[in-house]
Each structure stands twice: as C-alpha cells, then as structure tokens.
Amino acid sequence: MAKLYFRYGAMNSGKSTALLQAAYNYEERGQRVLLAKPEIDTKGADQIESRLGVTRRVDFLVGPDDSARALFGSERDRVRAEADALIPGERPAEVACLLIDEAQFLSPVQVDDLFRIAVEDGIPVMAYGIRTDFRTEAFPGSRRLLEIAHSLEELKTICRCGRKALFNGRVIGGRFVFDGDQVAIDAATAAASDEPRYLDQYRVTYESLCGSCYLEESGGVLAPR
Numbered sequence: 001m002a003k004l005y006f007r008y009g010a011m012n013s014g015k016s017t018a019l020l021q022a023a024y025n026y027e028e029r030g031q032r033v034l035l036a037k038p039e040i041d042t043k044g045a046d047q048i049e050s051r052l053g054v055t056r057r058v059d060f061l062v063g064p065d066d067s068a069r070a071l072f073g074s075e076r077d078r079v080r081a082e083a084d085a086l087i088p089g090e091r092p093a094e095v096a097c098l099l100i101d102e103a104q105f106l107s108p109v110q111v112d113d114l115f116r117i118a119v120e121d122g123i124p125v126m127a128y129g130i131r132t133d134f135r136t137e138a139f140p141g142s143r144r145l146l147e148i149a150h151s152l153e154e155l156k157t158i159c160r161c162g163r164k165a166l167f168n169g170r171v172i173g174g175r176f177v178f179d180g181d182q183v184a185i186d187a188a189t190a191a192a193s194d195e196p197r198y199l200d201q202y203r204v205t206y207e208s209l210c211g212s213c214y215l216e217e218s219g220g221v222l223a224p225r
C-alpha cells in the first residue's frame with residue numbers, strides 16, 4: 001500500500017535538497033514523479049529552490065482553496081496522455097511518487113487529500129516541511145501531517161551552539177522577534193517596492209535554534225498565550 005510520508009525539520013535542514021534528491025533518484029530509475037508546492041510560498045514562485053543552488057519548476061501549485069487531489073488527478077492524466085502519445089514503453093505511464101515542498105502551508109483538508117492520494121489512489125506522497133513557526137506553534141498543515149502521515153522522519157540541522165536545532169527564530173533587522181503573523185516570508189519584497197532603503201530593516205530571515213538558545217533569545221517565553 002502506498003503511504004504518506006512527512007519529512008520535517010527546522011529551517012535550513014535541507015528539506016528542498018532532500019526533495020530534489022528523491023526526485024532524481026526516482027528518475028534515475030526511469031520513473032516519473034510530480035512536484036508540487038502551496039501557492040502561498042512566494043519565495044520562489046513556481047520553483048523549488050535548494051540552498052545548494054539546484055532549482056526546479058514544480059508541476060503544479062496548490063492554491064489556498066484548491067483540492068490537492070483534483071489537481072494531482074489532472075496532472076496524473078496528463079502524464080498518462082503523454083505516455084500514450086509515445087512509443088509504448090518509452091515513458092512510464094504512471095506517476096511513481098508525488099513530492100510536496102513547503103507542506104506546512106497546506107490546509108488540513110489538503111493534507112487529508114494527500115492521505116487519500118496515497119491510500120485511495122495508490123500513489124506514495126512525500127511531504128517536506130517545517131514543523132513549527134517562529135513562536136514554536138505547529139503550522140496547520142504540519143499539525144495535520146503529524147497526525148495522519150504513515151511515516152515521520154526528522155531532517156536535522158545544527159544550532160549556532162552545536163546542539164540539534166528544534167525551533168525557528170524570526171529575525172527582522174538583525175533582532176529576534178516573537179510577535180507577528182505566522183507567515184511573513186515576503187515582507188522585504190513588499191517594503192522594497194515602496195522604499196528600497198528600508199529593505200534591510202524589514203527583511204525577514206530565520207535562524208534555526210535549539211531549545212536552550214531559543215529560550216535565551218525569547219527571555220524564557222515559549223509560545224505566547
């Protein structure tokens with residue numbers, strides 16, 4: 001039976017690199033894969049970008065209200081039609097795997113779609129994403145993945161102190177911040193369009209931190225209530 005896999009980690013744990021490597025491994029064996037990501041991640045538009053410099057365009061983007069299963073179904077039909085148009089056996093007619101980047105930005109309903117693609121449509125789904133936001137709370141998509149994925153795998157990265165990073169600190173203008181919207185990946189672009197000189201002041205970056213360094217930076221506060 002096909003399964004839903006969730007490979008999660010802090011920022012900079014190499015999730016996109018791992019995804020692109022998985023795609024490559026399938027294709028090296030002559031198999032077809034489909035790549036997708038949520039539309040909300042404006043960082044790379046329709047590209048999956050690895051920090052090592054490898055980029056690749058996704059086959060489809062999932063909008064906030066889209067059915068991930070319906071989108072996948074259309075793409076799967078396209079793959080089959082392409083294979084039919086060729087000499088039999090020249091290209092595989094079935095999708096071997098669906099790979100999703102930035103899966104934390106999917107809605108819980110869309111994660112349920114991924115589960116159905118695996119269990120009811122029989123296609124393995126590998127979702128890659130961040131577990132928690134900058135306030136240590138789960139993204140809705142990640143929470144659902146942690147609840148229903150058949151397989152969980154942590155991709156590890158190191159805090160500045162050398163311990164395993166657990167959390168994602170948000171840094172704006174060189175300072176850690178612990179208030180704000182859950183998603184703030186595009187603030188620098190928005191600010192830059194008006195006043196370029198404010199770019200650095202508003203640039204949002206993230207640093208992967210261990211529990212100890214996170215509490216040190218936050219003054220002892222975990223998720224504010």
Ligand SMILES: [Zn+2]
Nearest residue numbers: 159161210213
């Ligand atoms: Zn640390």
